[in-house]
Amino acid sequence: MKKEISIVYIDDKLDNLLSRYIDEFSDSDFEFRSTEIRFTDKYKNFELLLEENALKTSDIVIIDSKLFEDREVTEKFSGEEFKLIYTTGHPYSKIFVITQNEGLEKFGTIKKYDTRATGSKTAAEYYDEVLGEKIKEASDEILQKRRILEKLKGNSEFYGDSLVVDKIDELMEGSSSYKDLTDDKIDELILLIENTIKPKLDE
Structure with a gap:
């Protein structure tokens, strides 16, 4: 049984701390392979993003909440809305939405690491708590x-x-x-x- 899990991280400004966490994420039961997609103005609508091969074949997607809100795209919607669109066509993949903004927890959105809000925790410690366990649970479900x-x-x-x-x-x-x-x-x-x-x- 294949135990490789592919993770795609999508952001317009790739967060170095989050990017490093995803790239170095490991678990003895799985082999993780990560890919990054930098969101640019070439993605005029969500269909163009969905056609990215890495996204179509990904097991786990981590995407920023505001990609489609501040750019010249034909449809304006949030990462939370993109999550619903994506999971309709990819029901066996998992997608997690991340944000720098407050107040989106009710949509299941994960807050990015912020030294002002996390005290003495390192980025790795913080993401272990809010994201790492979710990745492991998703990987178990996918397997x-x-x-x-x-x-x-x-x-x-x-x-x-x-x-x-x-x-x-x-x-x-x-x-x-x-x-x-x-x-x-x-x-x-x-x-x-x-x-x-x-x-x-x-x-």
Whole structure:
């Protein structure tokens, strides 16, 4: 079973402390590979960002909250809104939104390290608390889903001629576009997994 976890960090001004933390992040159960995307004015809309291959195939995405708010883009929206768009097409990946601003915790946004607010903690100590555990939990969940997918592939008699497993495989590998998914298709996937496949896996 592949235990490599890819992490993409996206920011218009890459935070050196956060960048170093992500690059050096390690856990004995996984092999982490990190990539950075510097957000520039070439990303006129969210589709252009979603077409980045590193983003399409990433397991974990860490993105700044204000990328789309202060630039000349056709759609103005926040990192929190981008998270919802991204996870619609990449339901097996995890995305964490980071910010320098206060008051976004209710959206699940993670505050960037600030020496004025964290006292004597180092950046590594701070990110271990607010981000490191989330990365480990996400990695465990991703690995579990890979194991379930392998089991599904070995139990094809349970789903007959359905293409659902192929679709899940494409989504996990990042080869399926969010544009291919309608609301009906997403609902169909969820219902089939919850009502048909999961009970068989628990037997």
